[in-house]
Amino acid sequence: MRYLARRFLHAVLLLAGATVVTFLFTALAPGNYFDEMRLNPQISRETLTALKAHYDLDKPLGVRYLVWLKSLAHGEMGYSFAYNSPVSPLLAVRARNTLLLTITSTLLAWCIALPLGVWSAECSGRWVDRLVTGVSAVLLVIPDIALALGLLTISVHTRWLPAGGMVSIGSETLPFAARLWDLARHMLLPAGILVLGAQPLLVRHIRSAVAETIGEGFVRAAEAHGIPRGRLLWRYALPAAANPLISLFGFSIGALLSGSLLVEVVTSWPGLGPFLLEAILARDLYVVIGGVLLSALFLVAGNFIADVLLFWADPRIRTE
């Protein structure tokens, strides 16, 4: 338990550090943002004065940081100038869309990679293994952007799937099942890109972890006892190989918000990625900070969850 408490404290400290770093962005950015905004005719002078006072820009850095931290604690992440509304609800919607995509993709990716990895480790050296390793190697060499654009081009040429977006126009009027189907069709391409992109690394790690445990003494002993191969693999070898895999899973969780930026932009999926990009181009300061912080939160949380799972799964850590 103390171990978990320590890891939690560690995570909290990391997050605190992240808030400092992101806050420093604003302080160190060349050029006063409010100067730039003053040139923007869409923002009235009164709004500017109110914002300036609200954000205490005349107070020293430390005070501003603490004020910002306080508002963070309340769930406020500042104000979007482009959208003329608080940042948090905007981010929340976009984050939800991203999570919808990434959670599905991650689950799918693992569901495909696990059996492939186990099978590959089991038939080490035979044609199955060679095929899987070969395809993984090819996928690994193709950079993400090439994979995403390539699949998009294919999809557009064959017109099998919608060209982008999350839902079809007018889908709100459809019954639930039809809406779900519509969503699934739209999700197929971005999810497919993410799943394919994740396969090489996942399969390789799973395969090597399982291959290592298969060779170990206790598995051979179980084999000698006549335990059927399938049960052997899934109930004996895999749990022992779980240690590195759980860390890997933790990374997958951590990347839930941040790993899909490019794919979302390319397939026009209305998630956090395109929103962040838009904000950068529009110089929408607080949206950018909010986005970075939110994804940092997920990364740190993902690692912590991995620590918890590891603690629960691996008795060796508990007795350390």
Add this chain to the structure above:
Amino acid sequence: MKITSHKTVALLIFLIFLHAFVLAAGFIAPYDPVQQDRDRPYAPPAAIHFVDAAGKFHVRPFVYQQRVREGSFDQYEDDQATRIPLKFFVTGASYRLLGVIPGTLHLFGTEEGSVNLLGTDGYGRDLFSRILYGGQISLLAGLLAASVSLLIGTFVGGASGYFGGWTDSIVMRLAELCLALPWLYLLFGVRAFLPLLVNPLKAFLTVVVVIGALGWARPARLVRGVALSAKERDFVRAAKGFGASHFYILCRHVLPQTRSVILTQAAILIPQYILAEVTLSFLGLGIPEPTPSWGNLLSSLQQYSVLSSYWWMYLPAVAMVPFFFGYLALSSSLQDGPRADKIES
């Protein structure tokens, strides 16, 4: 000493050849990358023929003049009446190899008309030339950024591991923090706060520095590990026994030990950073037009019309693949160690 495996050497030669090919862009590319031809936007790749429509064989390869098909505004067809023979070692637009050596000789070209091996883009610029020149920018960005990361990482990690104490603790906490933040988002975040509309050179340097500086943490940790273990070695203690200064020990004993770590990290970081530059440029945050980079060459694909009609605009992505293959294979071959082929005593 490290690079003794046949596989590693072969991969290195392969990579050097690829890079040389791109470096010689001035010579190999028939056209200037920013030279526009507004009469031929989005022309498809020209097919090279040896046999003409009448069935006659020509030793010198040729292409047909492309003209817009009647009734459409973007469909091209070959005008079988006009043959444009390819000439080799022609004089063309002037260029500077490696930015220094001026020249006007090109590997191939035509006297009249134009040969676009890979087609043209929306402004009629030759894609083949743009891919070569763009490759120079993207590859250079990746290499320079990796150098920045490795330089900072070695310096900080080496000092941290060697001197230990408070410096070490602080540096390691900082590194952990940097690694805890999502890299791409951080990259975008930092890029966001720097001026967006700058000239190509400034943009290039900004991209290189930002990508490189953000990636200091992993190499720093690895170099720190090496420094930490090297500092405890008997030969370092012996050198201390002879009155060696810290500087001497770092230069003579510790840093040489980091060589293999640095090389392996370089092979891993370079493709990552090339991809980072390409992603940034693709999204409009990197190298601006008209300077070509593989990233902004691909950015036209964000328009549906381009995506569906002009498949050759995807080719810059294909051009990236052999480089990635080379670097990834090299990094895994380096990590296998020298035991691969030779038996070392």
Add this chain to the structure above:
Amino acid sequence: MEVLLSAENLVKEYSSRHFSGVKALVRALDRVNLAIPRGARIAIVGASGSGKSTLAVCLACLEKPSSGTIRFQNHELTCLSVDELRSIRPQIQLVFQDPATAFNPNFTVLEVLEEPWILQTKMSAEERRERATELLVRVGLARNILGRGSADLSGGQRQRLAIARALALKPKVLILDEALSALDYSVQAQIANLLLDLSDRAIPLAVRPAIVLITHDLVMAARFADEIVVMQSGRIVENGPVQKIVGNPEHAATQALLACTMNGAPISEKRPAV
């Protein structure tokens, strides 16, 4: 005989942190008093963990003791600055236990031997080469290995090279910390003979180094040394001339060490003192 190097009330403590956060203080050296005369042959014996290596490292000024003093030629070393120490260090040289890590694996034999001269003198490259060859001959290595990589030598060769390096600056005290333990028994005997040669009584006292051999092997100690010092748990429990220690051990630790000898035969095979 003039006392060259001495330790008075030497204490060295290490703090180790237990997993639960409790700090424990380990006394590696507990009020050690030792005097090393010029040109002496001393062996320090004890079981593992008795503090022998810590003593060696402190005597060689590679670590600062927690308390107590170390004197070299009547100078107190413990309160010298780094620069002042720099001139004293070459006089007290340490040869380490593990021949495998004693040298930078990228160095050639010449580079290994040159290093002390590069750091402490202004000899030219030819001079260094000449002296390196002399040193090689002195420790019984072939002249022509100067260009070989230090990693290519055998264990025995490495220890000879380590001794050669230690002798490079003509130290007055040479300390060998379990330097023979990693070698084959026959090679151990050869090196022991080398040590006897280096401290041969025929060599004038002014240039003859004092050799301190640290070992857990009482047989080896008796073969080489004139005086034996027995350590246990950071303290010196017994010391005296070799015949007395071997023939009439008083302390339990000494007796235990004696009992560990290979064949229990009387330890009297030793080259006659010159």
